[in-house]
Amino acid sequence: MKAIISDAWTIAGKDLGNEWKNKQTIGMMVIFSSLVILVFSFAFDPTNNMVKAVIPGLIWLITIFSGLLGLNRSFLSEQENDSITGLRSAPIDPSSIYLGKVMANCTMVAAVQIISIPVLFLLFDYRFMGEFLWFLLVLAAGTLGFIIVGTFLAALAVNAKNSEMLLPVLLLPLLSPLMIAAVQATRIILENADIQDAMSWIQLMAAYDLLFLAACFFLFEFIMEGS
Amino acid sequence: MKQKSGFIDTAMFYLLIPMVFAALYFVFIWSPVEKFMGAPQKIFYFHVSCAWVAFLAFFTVGYYSVRTLIKPNIKFHIHAGISAEIGVLFTTITLLTGMIWGKSSWNTWWTWEPRLATTLILWFIYVAYLFVRRMEGSWEKIAKLSAVFGIIGVINVPIVFMAIRWWNTKLHPVVFGDGKNQDGGGIEPPMLFTLLFCIFTITLLYAYLMRKGIEIEKMRHAVKKAKNKAINRLAG
Amino acid sequence: MKELVHMLELKNLTKILGDKVILRNVSLSLDRGESLAVVGPNGAGKSTFFKCTVGLLRPTSGEVYLDGELISKNSMSVKQKIGFLGHESYLYSTLTPLENLKFYGKLYKIKEADKKSAELLKEVGLHLFRDMPVRSFSRGMVQRLSIARVLLAEPEILMLDEPHTGLDVEAAYLLNRILKEKQRRGTAILMISHDFEQVQELADRVAVLSKGKIADTMAIRQGSNLEALKEWYEKAVKGA
Numbered sequence A: 001m002k003a004i005i006s007d008a009w010t011i012a013g014k015d016l017g018n019e020w021k022n023k024q025t026i027g028m029m030v031i032f033s034s035l036v037i038l039v040f041s042f043a044f045d046p047t048n049n050m051v052k053a054v055i056p057g058l059i060w061l062i063t064i065f066s067g068l069l070g071l072n073r074s075f076l077s078e079q080e081n082d083s084i085t086g087l088r089s090a091p092i093d094p095s096s097i098y099l100g101k102v103m104a105n106c107t108m109v110a111a112v113q114i115i116s117i118p119v120l121f122l123l124f125d126y127r128f129m130g131e132f133l134w135f136l137l138v139l140a141a142g143t144l145g146f147i148i149v150g151t152f153l154a155a156l157a158v159n160a161k162n163s164e165m166l167l168p169v170l171l172l173p174l175l176s177p178l179m180i181a182a183v184q185a186t187r188i189i190l191e192n193a194d195i196q197d198a199m200s201w202i203q204l205m206a207a208y209d210l211l212f213l214a215a216c217f218f219l220f221e222f223i224m225e226g227s
Numbered sequence B: 001m002k003q004k005s006g007f008i009d010t011a012m013f014y015l016l017i018p019m020v021f022a023a024l025y026f027v028f029i030w031s032p033v034e035k036f037m038g039a040p041q042k043i044f045y046f047h048v049s050c051a052w053v054a055f056l057a058f059f060t061v062g063y064y065s066v067r068t069l070i071k072p073n074i075k076f077h078i079h080a081g082i083s084a085e086i087g088v089l090f091t092t093i094t095l096l097t098g099m100i101w102g103k104s105s106w107n108t109w110w111t112w113e114p115r116l117a118t119t120l121i122l123w124f125i126y127v128a129y130l131f132v133r134r135m136e137g138s139w140e141k142i143a144k145l146s147a148v149f150g151i152i153g154v155i156n157v158p159i160v161f162m163a164i165r166w167w168n169t170k171l172h173p174v175v176f177g178d179g180k181n182q183d184g185g186g187i188e189p190p191m192l193f194t195l196l197f198c199i200f201t202i203t204l205l206y207a208y209l210m211r212k213g214i215e216i217e218k219m220r221h222a223v224k225k226a227k228n229k230a231i232n233r234l235a236g
Numbered sequence C: 001m002k003e004l005v006h007m008l009e010l011k012n013l014t015k016i017l018g019d020k021v022i023l024r025n026v027s028l029s030l031d032r033g034e035s036l037a038v039v040g041p042n043g044a045g046k047s048t049f050f051k052c053t054v055g056l057l058r059p060t061s062g063e064v065y066l067d068g069e070l071i072s073k074n075s076m077s078v079k080q081k082i083g084f085l086g087h088e089s090y091l092y093s094t095l096t097p098l099e100n101l102k103f104y105g106k107l108y109k110i111k112e113a114d115k116k117s118a119e120l121l122k123e124v125g126l127h128l129f130r131d132m133p134v135r136s137f138s139r140g141m142v143q144r145l146s147i148a149r150v151l152l153a154e155p156e157i158l159m160l161d162e163p164h165t166g167l168d169v170e171a172a173y174l175l176n177r178i179l180k181e182k183q184r185r186g187t188a189i190l191m192i193s194h195d196f197e198q199v200q201e202l203a204d205r206v207a208v209l210s211k212g213k214i215a216d217t218m219a220i221r222q223g224s225n226l227e228a229l230k231e232w233y234e235k236a237v238k239g240a
């Protein structure tokens, strides 16, 4: 297990170091999420008070849309020179490839959120009044679940020619329960309502994360193993 | 081999014809008209039966996906695929009848009723699954990938249902009131019998379609194999 | 010295991809310090044969033993022993040669990976380019680097799929020297090649793979005739 994590860390480090050097993917993701916010502020007049109600949904919308860009890249970048085969023939557990990619993607999406969520609050003139720690927790649980399933399906979709198009089609239906829970929990926390109400949603997210982490962790081997 | 499967298919076919007519008779003539909703309530029988088959078909996909992963076998792969294709059909029917039902009883084409909404998500998962199967590559590879996706999808379905139900009860606590009038104000025995009969008939229909579909798919594979063989022989 | 366990042993390896039989009943064995060249026409199944041996593809039937251990899908000790050079370079084009080697060094758990990578780069003559991204490399340079990648882990068996492609005369000579040195120290070498000169130079034995079958094998003695080798090859391919 320790070896798996250290290998995963090596792979994540390679991806993140690469990203740090050219900042292409993260840059695109930030710009894209800002554009989504912009389009939404045209679609719904931000000065209208009613619009505050869509903020929780928007947080997750920009996370998913920008995250999809990064997820698409994460395995496509391994297709060049077939380096995924290099990883497969290396003496590492296939699961560590998955774990490494999850770590890298999580870091990237979190980095994008750090920029795009304040921008969202700014452009929609939203004053944050909820409990910050709970907000972070919900954000972390939701993002983690999204990345867990997303990374797995990205590895699956990359086998297709049109993988960029296939990934959202595969991913979004599977994300629906997580998104319902995440949006509801975020709404409750942003409205500063009783935390107890959000509790069951947070539990649902935690259960979803754990269940799919376990399932994807074990099934990943089948995706990697050649026929 | 050919003879035997042919016999079972024929038997099923000749059993299905009277059963479908009987089901129609029970639904439209024999069973009493529901007091509050009147005639449109009758769509309920088909709606429930199709929904049952839709979910059954999906769990069949899950079952054969697991078996494909344990031991790759083209038979399991074909079974899963045919079940998914039939599943899409029944999911679509469930959605359409559900919408008609919603329009007549709540005067809206769509409600986020948990079962109906889950069916919608199920439809999307089915379609995604079929997309995975349309990928290019050898069947072993596709079998593996689609089986993995099938399993993840099946795990997801109960969670979707739970999430949507919670969401519903928390968002609109007093929607239609659970239970009673949602299912048409207490089921009378003839109605129950009709419902069960319909479910049975449609399940049998599913089994029949499944057998036929598998047979056709196997033929397709046999033809492809023969073709490849011939090409190989010509190529030397 | 008698060796009970072969370094590599294939027993009745058969591989069916889709509906196509690509390998039929291939049996081979290779000892430590021995080098075997596999030759054969394009599409004969040589690369597929390698992939099955490395464990990238799962054989439809038959077994592959490495050092007495069955290659199943997931044994790390087996993978540690294999150095696999494929058609593709498996390198990250955005990283520099040094970073590439370091990354693989970490995955193969090599001690002092930094020092060793630098040494290897010098050896394959890429020392001056160590801080340029691989993207800007020429084909031959990439091939040199991928050879360095394979050698980095000091594998006990080298599996080289057309190692000489793209290499200039000097590099080919260098590679042959390195391989001979490795072989002398007990590394088993299995290689695919279309270049009979190199085959004659390097291999102790040659096997012809044609239409998924081993058509013939032959031992090569020092100073044997190149023309005779070619003739024998053509005959073996026709006979298959």
Ligand SMILES: Nc1ncnc2c1ncn2[C@@H]1O[C@H](COP(=O)(O)OP(=O)(O)OP(=O)(O)O)[C@@H](O)[C@H]1O
Pocket: B138, C017, C018, C020, C022, C040, C041, C042, C043, C044, C045, C046, C047, C048, C049
């Ligand atoms: N993924 C695949 N699916 C189906 N057939 C394949 C696949 N990969 C290779 N083949 C077939 O397998 C056969 C052997 O391919 P392989 O790559 O092993 O040839 P090779 O001997 O390495 O040829 P070359 O000398 O050109 O490298 C070819 O006929 C090819 O068409």
Ligand SMILES: [Mg+2]
Pocket: C046, C047, C048, C087, C161
């Ligand atoms: Mg080849």
